[in-house]
Amino acid sequence: MRKAALVFGVSALVIALLWGCETREPLDYAWTPTRPIEIIVPWAAGGATDQVIRLAATEIEKALRQSVVVVNTPGGTGSIGTAEALEADPDGYTWTSGSVAALGYYPVLDMLDTSLDDWHLFLAIANVPVISVHPDSDYEDFGDFLADLEARPGQVSVATAGTASTGHKVIELICQATGSDYNHISYDGGNPAVTSVVAGETSVTPQLASEQADMIRGGRLRPLAAFSREPIEIEGYGEIPPVTNWLPDVRIAMDYFGIWTRREVPDEVIETMQEVWDEYIVGSEILQQYTLERGAVMTPYYGEQAREAAWESVKSDAWILYDIGYAEISPAEFDIPRP
Secondary structure, eight states, X not given: OHHHHHHHHHHHHHHHHHHHHHTXXXXXXXXXXXXXXXXXXXXXXXSHHHHHHHHHHHHHHHHHTSOEEEEEOOOGGGHHHHHHXXXXXXXXXXXXXXXXXXXXXXXXXXXXXXXXXXXXXXXXXXXXXXXXXXXXXXOOSXXXXXXXXXXSTTTSEEEESSTTSHHHHHHHHHHHXXXXXXXXXXXXXXXXXXHHHHTTSSSEEOOBHHHHHHHHHTTXXXXXXXXXXXXXXXXTTEEEOBGGGTOTTOOOOOEEEEEEEETTSOHHHHXXXXXXXXXXXXXXXXXXXXXXXXXXXXXXOBHHHHHHHHHHHHHHHHHHHHHTTSOOSOGGGGTOOOO
């Protein structure tokens, strides 16, 4: 009888523990959102920012047990969507996203009066640009592309996500390093820029590997070089050589992507999101798989670490844009030192 009672008691305990695991409450965060959180993606759907933010939103939903709505608001090199978040109530329910360097170069481009100091930054990954062509292109390698730029100045069509986008800065840096020129074809986002090369509308795209990976794996794009100092690997394709094999002195900086919200939001919102980052973003399997598949790097930073990483990107990008003549205002006027 005692044995039966003991077995029953142990079984009841196991069932209770299992039930508790299945129905456990969320962690006791300082902030519990009572309505959906909005993250503005200031670029077209399908691009690098859109891809990363939708994955991060899934993890945030899982942590907070609240819907996270991703809203695409393209235009103005990302400044339109960023301005919406800057003007929204600082209550923690409105965030924006993108390449963090943009927060430093918007003022240099006279697009938006903002800086890193206006925001709480939460970074997720760093993306690497890749220079790619249609598989039927006559270019056998990156050297052939450089030779064509020199032979036909201003004629080689290059598709980017728009003025001051990562792809635009990449091709400008290449031309700055070689003294060549090209025909800039601008799109509202990385996805349409990449698709234009697949369709044969343009010759080359220097957009992010994350935006091109599916097309590269499927044989619809052929990568010539990664805009990096080391080779990158795309799962299912293989290794892509670095652009420094041909241009050893070209200027290169990391391109960090994440979300941010106004500095004035309540402390409990930021404290909660920091816990979410530690518990759900740092070890996120879906984000880790994304980096493997798309040639990216995990960088789950927030607080001072995010600020320091972002500042290096701001300095690099702001001065790139000024040096190539796309920014008329010197970054020095905003206390941005030359890197």
